[in-house]
Amino acid sequence: xxxxxxxxxxxxxxxxxxxxxxxxxxLRLMPADPVSILIDPKMGPEVQAQMIKRFGLDKSLxxxxxxxxxxxxxxxxxxSFKNQQPVIDVLMQKLPWTLLLLFVVVILSLAIGIPIxxxxxxxxxxxxxxxxxxxxxxxISVFVPxxxxxxxxxxxxxxKLFPTGGAYTPxxxxxxxxxxxxxxxxxxxxxxxxxxxxxxxxLYMRNSMIDVLGEDYIRTAYAKxxxxxxVIKHHALKNALIPTVTVxxxxxxxxxxxxxxxxxxxxxxxxxxxxxDSVSAMDxxxxxxxxxxxxxxxxxxxIITDLIIAWLDPRIKLGG
Numbered sequence: 001x002x003x004x005x006x007x008x009x010x011x012x013x014x015x016x017x018x019x020x021x022x023x024x025x026x027l028r029l030m031p032a033d034p035v036s037i038l039i040d041p042k043m044g045p046e047v048q049a050q051m052i053k054r055f056g057l058d059k060s061l062x063x064x065x066x067x068x069x070x071x072x073x074x075x076x077x078x079x080s081f082k083n084q085q086p087v088i089d090v091l092m093q094k095l096p097w098t099l100l101l102l103f104v105v106v107i108l109s110l111a112i113g114i115p116i117x118x119x120x121x122x123x124x125x126x127x128x129x130x131x132x133x134x135x136x137x138x139x140i141s142v143f144v145p146x147x148x149x150x151x152x153x154x155x156x157x158x159x160k161l162f163p164t165g166g167a168y169t170p171x172x173x174x175x176x177x178x179x180x181x182x183x184x185x186x187x188x189x190x191x192x193x194x195x196x197x198x199x200x201x202x203l204y205m206r207n208s209m210i211d212v213l214g215e216d217y218i219r220t221a222y223a224k225x226x227x228x229x230x231v232i233k234h235h236a237l238k239n240a241l242i243p244t245v246t247v248x249x250x251x252x253x254x255x256x257x258x259x260x261x262x263x264x265x266x267x268x269x270x271x272x273x274x275x276x277d278s279v280s281a282m283d284x285x286x287x288x289x290x291x292x293x294x295x296x297x298x299x300x301x302x303i304i305t306d307l308i309i310a311w312l313d314p315r316i317k318l319g320g
Contacts, residue, residue, distance in 0.1 A: 012299035019295040078285035087289040098270030109198040117205025139199025148265040165267035209240040249305030
C-alpha cells in the first residue's frame with residue numbers, strides 16, 4: 001500500500017507540474033495584454049511602472065515562471081490582476097460552492113445511475129432496456145448550455161419553481177432559512193450537471209453488468225439454486241462496479257468542464273464561473289491557481305479511484 005501511494009503521488013506531482021507549466025505558458029501566448037487591465041491612463045508614468053513591477057510583468061517569461069514556482073512552493077499563488085487580492089483567498093471563497101455542486105451531482109449520479117444500470121442489464125433487450133438506452137443516448141448527446149437554458153425557461157421562468165441564478169437571495173437569510181434558500185438555488189445547476197453525467201454511469205453499469213452476468217461463476221451460482229437478487233448482490237455487483245468506479249473518477253475532469261458553463265449560465269459563484277470571469281479579464285494568476293486546483297482534484301480522485309477498485313477486486317495488488 002505504501003509503495004503504491006508513493007508511486008501514484010509521485011506521478012500525480014509530475015502531472016500537476018506539467019499541467020501548471022503548460023497553463024502558465026499558454027496563458028501568456030494569448031494575444032491580449034494584461035497590462036492594459038492593470039494600468040489606468042490617468043496614472044503617472046512612475047505609478048504605472050510600480051504597478052507593472054509589483055506583478056512581475058517587467059521580467060522575462062522564464063523569470064516570471066520561476067518566480068511563480070518559487071511562490072507555489074511557499075503556498076503563494078500571487079495577486080489577482082483584477083481585484084489585487086491574494087489568489088488563494090479568491091479561490092477559497094469560490095471553491096466551497098463548486099465542491100457543493102460536484103458533491104451533490106456525484107452522489108446523486110451514483111445513487112440513481114447504478115440501480116438503473118443494473119435494472120437495464122437484467123431487462124436486456126426488453127422494452128425497459130430500450131427505453132433506458134434511448135434516454136441514456138439523449139443524456140450523453142445533449143449540449144450542456146442547451147440543457148441549462150431549457151431548465152431555466154421551464155422551471156424558473158415559466159413555472160417559477162426555482163430562482164433564475166445565484167447561490168442565495170441577497171441579503172442572505174439566517175439559520176435554516178439560509179440553507180433552504182441555497183438548496184433551492186442549487187437545484188437547477190445540479191440537475192443540469194446530473195443529467196449530463198448520470199447517463200454515462202448508467203451506460204457503463206449496464207454494459208459491465210451484462211458482461212459479468214455472462215461469466216461462468218454467475219451460471220454456477222444460479223445452478224446452486226440462488227435467486228437473481230442474491231446472485232447480483234453477492235456475486236455480480238462488485239465486479240460490475242469496477243468500470244463504473246473507474247469512469248466516475250475520470251468524469252471528475254469532465255464535470256469541472258461542464259461546471260464552467262453551468263456556473264456561468266446560472267451565475268453560481270464557484271470556480272467555474274471564476275475561470276470564465278478571469279479569462280474575460282485576462283487575470284493570469286487566478287487562472288493559474290484555478291487550473292492548479294483542478295489538476296490536484298483530478299489526481300486526487302484518480303488515487304481514490306484506484307484504492308476503491310483494489311477494494312472491490314482483491315486480485316489487484318496495489319504494491320505489485
